Amino acid sequence: MTRDAGGTPEAGGLFWWRRDVRPGVTVAFTRARAGNLAFHVGSDDDAVRRSREGLAAAAGVAGFRFMSQVHGADAVWADDAGSAPTADALLSRGEPLAVMVADCVPVILAGSFADGSPAFAAVHAGRPGLAAGVVPEAVARLRAAGAAGLAAWLGPSICGGCYEVPAALREEVEAAVPGTAATTSWGTPALDLPAGVLRQLEAEGVPAHTDAAACTYEEHALYSHRRAPGEGRFAGLVWSHA
Numbered sequence: 001m002t003r004d005a006g007g008t009p010e011a012g013g014l015f016w017w018r019r020d021v022r023p024g025v026t027v028a029f030t031r032a033r034a035g036n037l038a039f040h041v042g043s044d045d046d047a048v049r050r051s052r053e054g055l056a057a058a059a060g061v062a063g064f065r066f067m068s069q070v071h072g073a074d075a076v077w078a079d080d081a082g083s084a085p086t087a088d089a090l091l092s093r094g095e096p097l098a099v100m101v102a103d104c105v106p107v108i109l110a111g112s113f114a115d116g117s118p119a120f121a122a123v124h125a126g127r128p129g130l131a132a133g134v135v136p137e138a139v140a141r142l143r144a145a146g147a148a149g150l151a152a153w154l155g156p157s158i159c160g161g162c163y164e165v166p167a168a169l170r171e172e173v174e175a176a177v178p179g180t181a182a183t184t185s186w187g188t189p190a191l192d193l194p195a196g197v198l199r200q201l202e203a204e205g206v207p208a209h210t211d212a213a214a215c216t217y218e219e220h221a222l223y224s225h226r227r228a229p230g231e232g233r234f235a236g237l238v239w240s241h242a
């Protein structure tokens with residue numbers, strides 16, 4: 001399956017989906033061909049460094065800012081901390097951002113500040129982070145700083161038909177984020193993480209775009225922790241350009 005519909009076709013490229021979402025702002029999601037982008041899994045550090053450099057070159061930026069992701073609900077400004085602050089939402093005023101995933105939902109937020117400069121967030125919405133409210137937290141932090149006109153782009157993640165969980169866990173997450181309870185295609189309890197993200201964005205009044213979405217577990221052009229643990233992480237990206 002190729003899911004370039006609506007985005008820029010990337011024949012042989014690094015991106016699963018890429019689009020100029022507004023003048024001077026691009027959102028993209030990488031594919032496995034772009035390489036593993038996480039230091040904590042799979043390939044050696046040099047390979048990760050080369051993959052990240054290749055991505056920056058393809059985007060025409062000096063480099064993307066990554067987080068040290070811990071399945072929490074903290075949002076931090078990219079310029080506040082070191083090169084990889086511990087957080088699950090990274091915020092910026094135009095600095096290029098990245099979020100690493102392999103089944104969790106990558107969420108990119110883009111809007112603008114009163115002076116016209118871009119407002120960005122890259123959010124890691126896995127099961128614990130979703131339940132802890134990392135998505136509304138990122139929205140709130142950007143708005144508190146004056147951002148307006150926010151919209152969201154959801155990238156590929158494991159789907160509700162594939163993400164099997166124990167029944168008790170399904171109930172627990174459904175209680176925290178209504179709309180997430182689901183059933184696998186084989187009839188067992190499951191969670192639909194993107195459905196939960198969409199509910200939260202709707203509650204915040206943030207329009208969401210889902211045409212980059214796909215199931216990581218079913219689509220082998222993407223990394224899936226459930227299907228192939230330790231193979232790698234792909235990324236959701238946002239950057240600005242002239």
Ligand SMILES: [Zn+2]
Binds near residue numbers: 158159161163217
């Ligand atoms: Zn699926």
